[in-house]
Amino acid sequence: MSAMPNEVAQLTWKHRNVIDLDNWTREELYFCLDQARHMENVMDRPIKKVPVLRGKMCVNLFFENSTRTRVSFELAEKMLSADVVNWSVSGSSTAKGETMRDTAWTLEAMGADIVVMRHGAVGAPQYLASKLKHGIVLNAGDGTHAHPTQALLDLYTAWKHLGTLEGKKIAIVGDVLHSRVARSDVLGFGTMGCDVVLSGPPTMMPREIEALGVRYEKDPKIAVKDADMVYLLRIQRERQQDGLFPSVDEYHRWWGADSELLTYAKPGALVMHPGPINRGVEIASEIADGHQSVILEQVRSGVAIRMALLYLCGGGAR
């Protein structure tokens, strides 16, 4: 933890919504991480609550199931004293045919100040944001596009351990093709000046991935070599039926993280995973529970980073 810098330059916060990290500068990323650090301090207090969002209404609008992300946002909102409404798709009016535009207007009519949205379709949060006059939108994951809060919490966790991220080597291993986490992490770590290397089955790599400024190495041992952090992506078992990899065992043998793979990384390299983990698939238990794993710390970072975003985007006058 001593790696954290003491002072981060003050800046004027410009982002009204958080849809993706493609328009964030390095200074903005560090500023957000710094604010999250002070928010994490609130989590350690006997009274885990500050009044900064008192009277603001947050709607967690989830069109896909995600208990972890929703609970993380909900905790963050509650620690900032916002009023929280959870709106999940099952049994909601979308099932009855309501359009997204009408949903937006309905939310606004109810007085929503901040909408946290998870949707299976790429661009849904962006569209919702364009229909809201006052409310702001934080993207909690849209299709295979972006998951900016996950990338920010990954940056935050890495920053706490590694210090300044410039020049650090990050290896991301797994199903990059279907992963919004990977896409946002590539953007985030890339903006920070990291050397990002991807690995995984060729069937799970997007075409022309180098366009994002990263390298691809089929062999994870080469990808992980001298890495400061190894990031494992969740493998969805359904992908096996799609023929993207032959079997779970085979995936684990080739690309799963075990203690042998880690010997190629820098000694003491961090191991991260967005969760929930598949033990014995993309990560062996000995690694998930090992001393290099910061997977549970990522969960905690998630609450802090979401508090920071809620404060920075949702706290002021509208």
Added chain:
Amino acid sequence: MAQLTEKARLMDSQDLNRVIRRIASEIVEHNKGTDNMILVGIHRRGVYLARRIQKMIEDDEHVKVPCGELDITLYRDDLTTLFEQPMVHSTRMPEDISGKAIFLVDDVIYTGRTVRAALEALVDLGRPSIVQLAVIIDRGHRELPIHADICGKNVPTKKSEVIEVRVEELDGKDEVVICERDAE
């Protein structure tokens, strides 16, 4: 942002140092010694002032005096009127504040709203036995029933004026100046 024009210097570095020294000894006097007390600086300049007071008391009394820092940003009552979010700074207490005598330290007391926020932030951290406030300058215009227990200097001001307490750690030199906000 309105520009500030410096009108007069109220204290130079020596004057400011004398005032801090007097505040330090008044704190020890109010506390009847150095037991059971914590100095708490309010961000940003209060933090540096509190650290100086800590050092003076420690040098004079040959004891260790705990010193914390308090950021009141998340407790401000004017956030919904601001278009720009102020930066959050750290809040750190050296130990549990419950049952302790807390001496809040800030540079200027004006409307009293910062102190109100600081009190709310403090009671979220524990239940001090007593809280007292020490400031370098009291410039009047209170909007809440709050007063300073220890004050370096009373300076009657106009609302259009601004008092700047400058500290070497942040501003490169120690001084107190009074400025006029230029018409925009």
